[in-house]
Structure formats: structure tokens, C-alpha cells
Amino acid sequence: MKAVGVVVEYNPFHNGHLFHVHQAKKQFDADIAIAAMSGNFLQRGEPALVSKWARTKMALAAGVDIVFELPYRYATQHAEVFAEGAVSILSAAGADILCFGSESGDLETFKRTIAFLAENDDRFQEKIRLYSAEGNSYPKSIALAFQSLFPSENFVDLSQPNNILGMHYMQAILRQESPMEAQTITRKSSGYHDEYFASATIASATSIRKALFGAAGEMEAIRQYVPESTYSYLIQYKREYGGFHSWENYWPLLKYKLMQCGPDEIKEFYEVEEGLENRLIAAASTANTFQQFMEAIKTKRYTWTRLQRVCLHILTNTRKKQMETSKRTADYLRLLGATEKGRAYLNYRKKDFSLPVISRLSAFSGPDLELDIKAAKIYALAQNGNSQEKLLAEEFAQPPIMRS
Amino acid sequence: MKAVGVVVEYNPFHNGHLFHVHQAKKQFDADIAIAAMSGNFLQRGEPALVSKWARTKMALAAGVDIVFELPYRYATQHAEVFAEGAVSILSAAGADILCFGSESGDLETFKRTIAFLAENDDRFQEKIRLYSAEGNSYPKSIALAFQSLFPSENFVDLSQPNNILGMHYMQAILRQESPMEAQTITRKSSGYHDEYFASATIASATSIRKALFGAAGEMEAIRQYVPESTYSYLIQYKREYGGFHSWENYWPLLKYKLMQCGPDEIKEFYEVEEGLENRLIAAASTANTFQQFMEAIKTKRYTWTRLQRVCLHILTNTRKKQMETSKRTADYLRLLGATEKGRAYLNYRKKDFSLPVISRLSAFSGPDLELDIKAAKIYALAQNGNSQEKLLAEEFAQPPIMRS
Incomplete structure (x- = not known):
């Protein structure tokens, strides 16, 4: 069974994600898709709109076969550490391919850029320091340093966030000596035309979230941008937990x-x-x-x-x-959910995984998992008492979501 | 000018307090009454119903001439440390007398008990350990130890909370070698008959608080138990700050x-x-x-x-x-308010005070004051944004309440 891995937040799962996961499976002849998905808090330092369990349901309903939690320890970090954590999870779970969305969409350009960066790292770092010293933010300094060194179209544009992430995935694969192969697909964004995913069906997660926090009537407005399953789960979450998290x-x-x-x-x-x-x-x-x-x-x-x-x-x-340790790879694969096909893969391949698969919290302990549990406890405090109880109970007692 | 000191929480100021402060001034021929009043958090580990500023207004309107804040460092402690802190403040402020309410009401009995305790401390402490080891709380162990040693009516009943506090005030005066004289008045409690303060006008602060948190109509029910000034300030506080603190x-x-x-x-x-x-x-x-x-x-x-x-x-x-330090005496006298007579006293006597009088927060710094400021910041978080802003601003900018 061939497995393609994706690194995701699904906040919430929308048609762009749907396109990505289906293309990833189709283009690379994968039998299943494995997602390393951020838990309750995300890379932008935000709470996820809905819990990791609800987002797992959305993912499984729309083409993902296995969801592992990307621990807080990596999920809430800048691109480099985020990428290292995610790669360590997909790699341990035996994914053959890591397929990331990028603005560039061209793998050769990524390879060329990475090789060039490896040769010119001193100059690059020096430029970054220079721009930082001028009071620019770190991402802005990277973009400026990059522009000043590689103006050519032969290189990836590192002022684009998904290109940066992609570069870090590929660098992490090299550093971790992972047998995973990197692949990239051009990201579908709002306005992109496609036979199956016309612009009328693709909107950014940001704009979807904005609509969700608007007046009640705006829920209906996002319907065209997300799979019907996502829409139902969002409605259900709002009703059961008293609202979305912000x-x-x-x-x-x-x-x-x-x-x-x-x-x-x-x-x-x-x-x-x-x-x-x-x-x-x-x-x-x-x-x-x-x-x-x-x-x-x-x-x-x-x-x-x-x-x-x-x-x-x-x-x-x-x-x-x-x-702030040098530790950059995960200790466990916390299983949030799987489809029937995903379970078949797990049964068949689990014995070869380089990390233990955790289905119950009590089966494992360690500093990264402690951070995850604490994050879940804090995440639960968003709404009133009943919602708090439900969310807390889930962290400790929810078995992985099983979808047939 | 003769000054009598009282140690108070005024949560809220009621007719029993009114009786106590008037009797304290009258019985001991004092020109003014100085209160060492707990700040926003109290000895029972509770937030005060209304802020220290509102409670200062109630006190000044009803016979108290000067209010100093008993710092968090002492106000939220068990009886012994609470008493030491309060005595150090009244003593530093030149009070001639410390007049405390007690169930006993008889000073000679207190003196006899304290002398006896000093002589039999080993046996007393041993008994306390014994009862504690049996799983009793510390106050309960003291009461049991006391009962087992001093069954006679010649001693103060240490199962009564105000007797215990009184004993600690007197012991603190001895330990601090304060020139203050201790005096006690029998506490007026609900049911106690008196020509001026019939039982219909005296209720415990506990029952008053209970009524205040009840249905809106119950506010009226407390009116007979508090001075009219307290009643008005309570109404005003609820309106201005969105509610009472619990x-x-x-x-x-x-x-x-x-x-x-x-x-x-x-x-x-x-x-x-x-x-x-x-x-x-x-x-x-x-x-x-x-x-x-x-x-x-x-x-x-x-x-x-x-x-x-x-x-x-x-x-x-x-x-x-x-x-947990051996430090048990205050570093400063934070002035919360004064009447005209109180101000005359301060002008006349301040130069002889053994501690600095603070009227503005910026005029002093130290670990005890830092605790007070932090307590005020947390206290401010009870209600909504506007109330929070008002309470916070008061901690930093409110000058002492001046009453003519």
C-alpha cells in the first residue's frame, strides 16, 4: 500500500484542502493519505476554530485516511521546527511521499534553491542579520535577504509562506535522512480556475473563519467553499459546544x-x-x-x-x-482517527513504524504529550461549563474517530 | 489628641461596627479612631464585597477618622500573623489604645489566659499537635487543646474566633513592645439587646452579604442593619462597577x-x-x-x-x-482616607510615626506594596471591561478619600 503524507491544520477543512488531498493521492498513485494535523492550537498562535476531534471528522469524511496529531511542541512553532516535527511524524508512519502545497508548485526549483542555499548559507545568514538589525521582522528579513541574493526566476520565491514551509519540509527530510520523497502541488487559492474547483468554490480559510464569526446568517455564505460534511460538522459543533473558538x-x-x-x-x-x-x-x-x-x-x-x-x-x-531544546522530532504518533482503509494500512504497517502509535492517553507519557494535554485543558476553557466538561472529557476518553 | 485603634474588614460596614467604633471612642475618651482595614482580600481568603475605597468611604461616613490599609501580606493570614501586622500599623500610627471586639469582653480574663499560656506553652503545643495528628483542623485543635487544659471560667474561651484574634493582638503588643494599651468591648451580635442597637438593627456581615447576593429585592432587606451611608454606597457601587465581588x-x-x-x-x-x-x-x-x-x-x-x-x-x-518569612510587621502606612479631624491628627503627629505614610503609590516601593498592587489588579478582574478599568485606575491614581 502506497501512502502519501500531508501536513495540515484544516481550520476548517475546505474545498482547497479537498483538492489537495485528492490530487496528492491521484497524482502519486497513493492508496491512502496520512495527515499530520495540528492539535487545538495552530502555527499562527491561534486556537483552532473547532477541536482536533471535530477537524479529524472533517478530514476523514473528505479523503484523508489517517490523522495523527502534530504535537503542540511543533505545531505552534516557526516554520523550521514546525516542518521538522511534521516530517518526523509522516516519516515514522511510513509515508512514501510528502506532498505539500506551494505557491511555486515546481519541485526542481525547490531542489535548486535548497542546493544554492546550502552553498551560500553564510552570505544568506549575514543578509538576514543585516535586515533584522534594521528592525525588520524575521520572516521579512528572510524575504529581503532572499531577494537580494537570488533575484532569478530559477529560484523559489521565499517571500511566499507556503514556499518557505515547503523548503523546510525538504530540508527536514534531508536532515532526518528520511526515505520519504517530497512532492509539491500548486496551491489552489481563491480565484484559481479549474474544471472541478472553480473560483466560486475556493476561498481562503481566513475568509471562511471571518464569515463564521460574523452574524448568524453568514454561516450559509461559507457553504459553497467547504464540503457538505465540513458544513454539517461546523453547525453541529456550534450547537454542541456553544460556539467556535477564537x-x-x-x-x-x-x-x-x-x-x-x-x-x-x-x-x-x-x-x-x-x-x-x-x-x-x-x-x-x-x-x-x-x-x-x-x-x-x-x-x-x-x-x-x-x-x-x-x-x-x-x-x-x-x-x-x-x-528551547535541540529536540525536533516527535516521540509518538497520536492517532486521532482513521478510515477503514487507514486502519488496514495501520494493521499491516504499524509493526514497522519507528514510533509508537497512541490510541489512548494512558498508554504513553512524556514531556511532549504533557504539553498536548495541557493545551487541550486550556483549549476547553473557551465556553461555558458544559462545553468545558465535554472538551476535557474528550481529551482523556475519546478513542480515535473510526470511519467506515 | 488621643487615638483609639481598631482592626477591621468592614465587609460591609454595618450597625455592629458602628456600635464598636462609637463605644471605642466614648469609653476610652478618644478624639479620633484609626482603622487598620484589610484591602481588597480578606482573612477568610475572600474578595471583599466592594473595593477598599468604597469601604473607606463607609468607614469615614460612620465615625472612623483615619483608614490605613492592612497589606495583603498580613490581611490574608491566619490570626497570629494578621494580628502582628495590624498591631504594627496601629502602633506605628501612634494609637494610644487598640480596642478589639471579643466574645469575652473582659480584659482581665485575657491577661490571665495569656499569662497562663506563656507558662504552659509546652503542654499547650503538645496537645495541639496531638489533636492535629488525629486529623483535626488547626483551629479545631487549638480549641480542643485549650478545652483540655483550661476548663475553668477564669480563662477566655479560645473556641471563639474573636477571642483568638484578641489574644493575638495582645500577644503581638507584648512581642513588639508597643506602648499601645489593649482594651476590649463585648461584640454586638445578632440577637444582642441594647437600648440604642436593638437586635432588629444588628445582623452579621455574613447574613448581610448573603442578602446582597440574593434577588434584587433583597437589597432593601439589609437596610435596617447598616448605616444609611453604607446602604447608599452599596447601591452606588453596584451601579458603577456592575456588581459585588464574590x-x-x-x-x-x-x-x-x-x-x-x-x-x-x-x-x-x-x-x-x-x-x-x-x-x-x-x-x-x-x-x-x-x-x-x-x-x-x-x-x-x-x-x-x-x-x-x-x-x-x-x-x-x-x-x-x-x-514565609519571619517578617511580621508592616513597612508603610498606606492612607486610604481621613476625616478633617483625622487629617488634623496626621498633620500634628505624622512626624513622630515610625513608618512612612503613603498617599500616592509612586511615593514608595517594596515587596509588601507589590503584593498589594498585584492583589488590586486581580481584584479588578471581577466584572466587565469598564469596571476593570475603573478599579485598576483607582489603585494607581485614587488619592486618599477626604471627608470633611
Whole structure:
């Protein structure tokens, strides 16, 4: 059985994702698709709209065969660590191919860029330092450094977020000496024309989320951009859990956290750079919403994403000493769900996996899993008591979602 | 000018307090009354119904001339440390007399009891250990030890809470070698008959608080038990700040705190005894209200008060290392308010005070004051954004309340 791996957040699963997973299976003759999916908190430092269980259901209903959780330890990190964690999971699960979406869509260009970067790393790093010193954010500095070194069309455009991720997947495969083969598909984005996925059916996850948090009537407006199964699961989640998750739900908790910790304590949290702690504390006192807070702390130096990750690590009490290790590969494969075909694959191949598959929380323990459990406990606090109880119980008792 | 000192919480100021302060001034020929009043959090480990500023207004309107804040460092402690802190403040402020309410009401009996205790301390402590080892709470063990040693009516009944506090005030005066004279007045309690304060006008602060949190119509029901000024200030507070403060307001924050900290971190908080941390974490996951939580963690070993103090120190992020020192006397006199007569006293006597009087937060700094500021920041989080902003601004900008 041939398996293609994808790295995803599915926040929520939409038609662009549907296109990607079907193309990945079809183009590379894969029998099944394995997803390494972020848990309850995402790379942009945000809570997922709906829980990892609900997102697993959406994925299994739409073509994915196995979903493993990408642990908090990797899911909430900048591109390099995120990619390393994801690659370690797909590789351990025996995926033959890692197929990523990118703006470029051309594998040879990626290979050329990576080879060139490996040869010119000193110059590249020097340029990045230079642009950073001028007060640019890290992603902006990378993009500027890249532009100043490789203006040619023969290289991948590293100012594009999915190209950057793709490059890191490929570099991680090399570093980890994984037998996985990298492949890329051009990302379908809003406006892209395709016989089966016309522009009228593709919208960005960002715009879908925006509509979901709008007036009640706007739910209907997203219907054309997501599979019918996603739509049903979203409706069901809203009814069962009292609403979707957003940073605003957690703002009272983050505010409280920032009010009770002194600067010395805030400094210990992961990604809090020197001097940022006082800025955070001062802004927390006067902000009444997360949006207000973010606007108060935003500077040219830090991207919105970077600051949201800082906030997330403070919210989840995640300290530098827990995250800043050289450890970049996963310890376990937490199974969130599988289709019948996915289960057949697992039964057949599991014995050769280089990491244990966890179906019950009690079957494993370790620092990465502790972070995941803590993240799930905090994630549960978004709504009222009943919703909290349900979400908490799921983290501890929910068996993997089985779809026939 | 002769000054009588009182140690108070005024939660809220009621007719029993009115009786006490007037009698204290009258019986001991005092020109003014100075109150050492707990800030926003109280000895039972609870938030005060209304802020320290509102309670200062009530006190000044009803016979108190000067209000100093009893810092969090002492206000939220068991009787011995509470008493030491309060005595150090009244003593530093030049009070000639400390007049406390007690169930006993007889000073000679207190003196006899204290002398006897000093002589028989070994036996007393041994008995306390014995009863504690049998699984009794500390206050219960003291009461039992006392009963087993001093059955005579010649001694103060140490199973009564205000007798215990009184004894500690007197012991603190001895230990601190304060020139203050101790005096006691029998506490007026509900049911006590008096020409001016008939039983129909005296109710416990507990029953008053209960009525305040009841249906809206019950506000009227407390009117006969409090001075008209208290009644007006309560109405005004509810309107301006959105409601009274109770533990339930802070429950989502405490729950969050307990969910994000591991047992090792919980253990570091003040008053968390070995083993309690796991009990707290487990109960937090399933409780939806503070009441449910308390009922889940309550055992014979810990009093409700003791457990509420544990919760409070966790809520305010107060660690053992910040509280468990041998330091038991205040560093400053934070002036919350004064009447004209009180101000005359301050102008006349301040230069002889053994501690600085603080009227603006920016005029002083130190670990005790930092705890007070943090407590005020957390206290502010009870209601919505506007109320939070108002309360926070007050902590930093409110000058002492001046009453003519």
C-alpha cells in the first residue's frame, strides 16, 4: 500500500484542502493519505476554530485516511521546527511521499534553491542579520535577504509562506535522512480556475473563519467553499459546544495571566524576547479585547503571528526551558482517527513504524504529550461549563474517530 | 489628641461596627479612631464585597477618622500573623489604645489566659499537635487543646474566633513592645439587646452579604442593619462597577490557573501543603462553580477558611518564598482616607510615626506594596471591561478619600 503524507491544520477543512488531498493521492498513485494535523492550537498562535476531534471528522469524511496529531511542541512553532516535527511524524508512519502545497508548485526549483542555499548559507545568514538589525521582522528579513541574493526566476520565491514551509519540509527530510520523497502541488487559492474547483468554490480559510464569526446568517455564505460534511460538522459543533473558538474567548484568561505575573516571570515564557515583557504587561492593563491588546503591542519588529505565538505560550504556561531544546522530532504518533482503509494500512504497517502509535492517553507519557494535554485543558476553557466538561472529557476518553 | 485603634474588614460596614467604633471612642475618651482595614482580600481568603475605597468611604461616613490599609501580606493570614501586622500599623500610627471586639469582653480574663499560656506553652503545643495528628483542623485543635487544659471560667474561651484574634493582638503588643494599651468591648451580635442597637438593627456581615447576593429585592432587606451611608454606597457601587465581588467572579480565572500549572508549580504557592496540589487540580477539572470546587476539596483536616486562603494565594500567584518569612510587621502606612479631624491628627503627629505614610503609590516601593498592587489588579478582574478599568485606575491614581 502506497501512502502519501500531508501536513495540515484544516481550520476548517475546505474545498482547497479537498483538492489537495485528492490530487496528492491521484497524482502519486497513493492508496491512502496520512495527515499530520495540528492539535487545538495552530502555527499562527491561534486556537483552532473547532477541536482536533471535530477537524479529524472533517478530514476523514473528505479523503484523508489517517490523522495523527502534530504535537503542540511543533505545531505552534516557526516554520523550521514546525516542518521538522511534521516530517518526523509522516516519516515514522511510513509515508512514501510528502506532498505539500506551494505557491511555486515546481519541485526542481525547490531542489535548486535548497542546493544554492546550502552553498551560500553564510552570505544568506549575514543578509538576514543585516535586515533584522534594521528592525525588520524575521520572516521579512528572510524575504529581503532572499531577494537580494537570488533575484532569478530559477529560484523559489521565499517571500511566499507556503514556499518557505515547503523548503523546510525538504530540508527536514534531508536532515532526518528520511526515505520519504517530497512532492509539491500548486496551491489552489481563491480565484484559481479549474474544471472541478472553480473560483466560486475556493476561498481562503481566513475568509471562511471571518464569515463564521460574523452574524448568524453568514454561516450559509461559507457553504459553497467547504464540503457538505465540513458544513454539517461546523453547525453541529456550534450547537454542541456553544460556539467556535477564537482568541477573544481566551482574552480574560490571558489578561489575568499578564496581571498576576511580574516581568521576571513573563520573561521565562517561550518566545518572549528581552523587553517585550513590560510592553505586554502595560498593554494588558488597558486592553478590553484581544484585538485591542494585539494592536497595542504590535511593532514592525514582530509579526502578528509571532506575537500571537508569544501570547499562546503565556496562556498555556509554556516556558523557554520546555521548548528551547535541540529536540525536533516527535516521540509518538497520536492517532486521532482513521478510515477503514487507514486502519488496514495501520494493521499491516504499524509493526514497522519507528514510533509508537497512541490510541489512548494512558498508554504513553512524556514531556511532549504533557504539553498536548495541557493545551487541550486550556483549549476547553473557551465556553461555558458544559462545553468545558465535554472538551476535557474528550481529551482523556475519546478513542480515535473510526470511519467506515 | 488621643487615638483609639481598631482592626477591621468592614465587609460591609454595618450597625455592629458602628456600635464598636462609637463605644471605642466614648469609653476610652478618644478624639479620633484609626482603622487598620484589610484591602481588597480578606482573612477568610475572600474578595471583599466592594473595593477598599468604597469601604473607606463607609468607614469615614460612620465615625472612623483615619483608614490605613492592612497589606495583603498580613490581611490574608491566619490570626497570629494578621494580628502582628495590624498591631504594627496601629502602633506605628501612634494609637494610644487598640480596642478589639471579643466574645469575652473582659480584659482581665485575657491577661490571665495569656499569662497562663506563656507558662504552659509546652503542654499547650503538645496537645495541639496531638489533636492535629488525629486529623483535626488547626483551629479545631487549638480549641480542643485549650478545652483540655483550661476548663475553668477564669480563662477566655479560645473556641471563639474573636477571642483568638484578641489574644493575638495582645500577644503581638507584648512581642513588639508597643506602648499601645489593649482594651476590649463585648461584640454586638445578632440577637444582642441594647437600648440604642436593638437586635432588629444588628445582623452579621455574613447574613448581610448573603442578602446582597440574593434577588434584587433583597437589597432593601439589609437596610435596617447598616448605616444609611453604607446602604447608599452599596447601591452606588453596584451601579458603577456592575456588581459585588464574590469568589464566583474569579472562579474562571482560578480554574484556568489550576489547569495550566502542574502539581510542582501549585506546590510552590503559599499555604499549599504536601498532597493538596493533586486534589486541587483534580477538583478544578470537574467543578463548574467555586462552590462546587470547594465542596470537592473540603476535608475535616482543612477549614473552609484555610482552603479559601490557599485558593486566594494561587489566584494572586503568591508563592511560599514571598510569604514565609519571619517578617511580621508592616513597612508603610498606606492612607486610604481621613476625616478633617483625622487629617488634623496626621498633620500634628505624622512626624513622630515610625513608618512612612503613603498617599500616592509612586511615593514608595517594596515587596509588601507589590503584593498589594498585584492583589488590586486581580481584584479588578471581577466584572466587565469598564469596571476593570475603573478599579485598576483607582489603585494607581485614587488619592486618599477626604471627608470633611
